[in-house]
Amino acid sequence: MRLELPKYSERFGAVLLHDLQKVYEMDGGFQPDEVFSNPFHVIRHIEADKLFQIEKDLAIIIPTKNERLRLLEGVLCGLPHDCLPIVLSNSDTEAIDRFRLECQTVENYCCYAKKKYLIMHQRSKEMAALVKSGGYTQLLDERGLVRNGKAEGMIAGIMLARLMGKKYVGFVDADNYFPGSVFEYVRIFSAGLSQSTSPYAMVRIQWHSKPKIEGEGLFFAKWGRVSRISNLLLNRLISQYTAFETDVVKTGNAGEHAMSMELALQMDYSAGFSIETHHFVNLMERFGGVKVLPEDIPAMQQGVYLYQIESRNPHLHDAKEDGHVEEMIHQSLAVIFHSPLCTEVLKTEILGELRRLHIIKKHELPQIPVKYGSLQSLDFAKAAKIWDPEKHGNAKL
Numbered sequence: 166m167r168l169e170l171p172k173y174s175e176r177f178g179a180v181l182l183h184d185l186q187k188v189y190e191m192d193g194g195f196q197p198d199e200v201f202s203n204p205f206h207v208i209r210h211i212e213a214d215k216l217f218q219i220e221k222d223l224a225i226i227i228p229t230k231n232e233r234l235r236l237l238e239g240v241l242c243g244l245p246h247d248c249l250p251i252v253l254s255n256s257d258t259e260a261i262d263r264f265r266l267e268c269q270t271v272e273n274y275c276c277y278a279k280k281k282y283l284i285m286h287q288r289s290k291e292m293a294a295l296v297k298s299g300g301y302t303q304l305l306d307e308r309g310l311v312r313n314g315k316a317e318g319m320i321a322g323i324m325l326a327r328l329m330g331k332k333y334v335g336f337v338d339a340d341n342y343f344p345g346s347v348f349e350y351v352r353i354f355s356a357g358l359s360q361s362t363s364p365y366a367m368v369r370i371q372w373h374s375k376p377k378i379e380g381e382g383l384f385f386a387k388w389g390r391v392s393r394i395s396n397l398l399l400n401r402l403i404s405q406y407t408a409f410e411t412d413v414v415k416t417g418n419a420g421e422h423a424m425s426m427e428l429a430l431q432m433d434y435s436a437g438f439s440i441e442t443h444h445f446v447n448l449m450e451r452f453g454g455v456k457v458l459p460e461d462i463p464a465m466q467q468g469v470y471l472y473q474i475e476s477r478n479p480h481l482h483d484a485k486e487d488g489h490v491e492e493m494i495h496q497s498l499a500v501i502f503h504s505p506l507c508t509e510v511l512k513t514e515i516l517g518e519l520r521r522l523h524i525i526k527k528h529e530l531p532q533i534p535v536k537y538g539s540l541q542s543l544d545f546a547k548a549a550k551i552w553d554p555e556k557h558g559n560a561k562l
């Protein structure tokens with residue numbers, strides 16, 4: 166793959182946020198050209214070997230809830246062969262058992278493709294038992310099952326990836342119409358992660374565009390309402406500390422992202438739609454140097470690198486009703502508002518924004534986000550004792 170070098174980077178304590186990089190060539194060829202040894206060159210060639218090395222150790226978590234089976238199969242077919250797909254489903258199991266249909270689809274496909282896979286239901290007794298045996302009970306509800314929600318499915322997925330000994334995790338939604346874009350996302354993950362000289366790294370994808378039908382034709386929208394506003398306020402949060410205005414954050418709501426396992430285990434998570442914005446807020450809280458926790462010192466010494474990369478493929482996913490845009494804005498801004506880093510000036514700005522959009526009333530405050538602590542507190546050795554991947558797919562330890 167060939168990627169543009171980031172034009173600039175913004176430092177926030179130990180976090181290095183790189184500006185957006187473009188994909189120049191999805192396939193960069195077998196060998197780099199002579200010209201790449203020139204230090205003034207603006208394109209980085211990432212050798213195929215390096216990509217494959219990372220993909221061997223990369224689990225792709227696919228959260229899914231009642232999506233079309235064709236789309237799920239398309240996503241699997243877009244994944245580079247060496248990545249391990251981990252499907253975390255919260256689909257219906259009553260009346261029509263959609264989860265069973267998903268298991269059959271995934272099993273059939275992977276049997277033909279000779280591809281390793283794992284599939285688990287988020288609300289199954291087996292998933293609950295794993296989480297409980299590791300002592301991470303905050304993820305369980307009053308019935309003792311893993312809570313509902315995409316974020317909760319993602320956290321359960323990270324746990325499985327770690328139990329499988331993977332070194333990296335990536336996230337791809339199940340409702341993607343173009344297998345080719347899934348392929349590009351994963352190649353961006355491996356290319357992005359390969360750039361990091363620190364074991365603590367994150368790659369976030371900025372979609373090239375999201376096609377919509379407008380009037381007679383297609384319109385390729387670049388920014389959604391939610392990402393526009395959450396990027397703006399995340400940038401404001403950074404500039405409150407650096408005293409320089411910035412526009413470095415461009416992926417405040419990126420669902421498609423990947424992390425090194427070291428970083429995935431170190432971070433805290435928030436529930437619901439805020440999880441993506443919270444990634445940024447949490448990186449700044451934990452590694453920004455404003456308040457240092459002893460357990461974060463090793464990561465801070467090595468640095469935490471964040472890469473934002475723009476895909477070439479447009480992103481076309483299943484159209485769901487648009488009603489949750491307000492809810493997404495509310496939850497995304499709430500994590501910024503309730504962060505200990507949020508200054509009074511920024512709080513006033515966030516309140517103004519939420520009131521202007523009629524999301525909260527005059528004397529109301531944004532809701533307090535539900536958070537999950539770092540997976541470092543999970544006892545993986547204990548969970549491993551009851552973990553048998555062969556009951557949930559064909560992957561072996």
Ligand code: GDP
Nearest residue numbers: 228229230253254255313314315318338339340
């Ligand atoms: P959007 O693309 O941000 O509008 O959100 P979607 O509704 O498409 O959700 C993103 C992905 O998460 C899709 O693959 C959904 O099927 C999946 N998803 C949504 N809710 C849940 C959930 O409760 N658990 C799991 N495991 N996946 C979910």
Ligand code: CO
Nearest residue numbers: 338340482483
């Ligand atoms: Co979607």
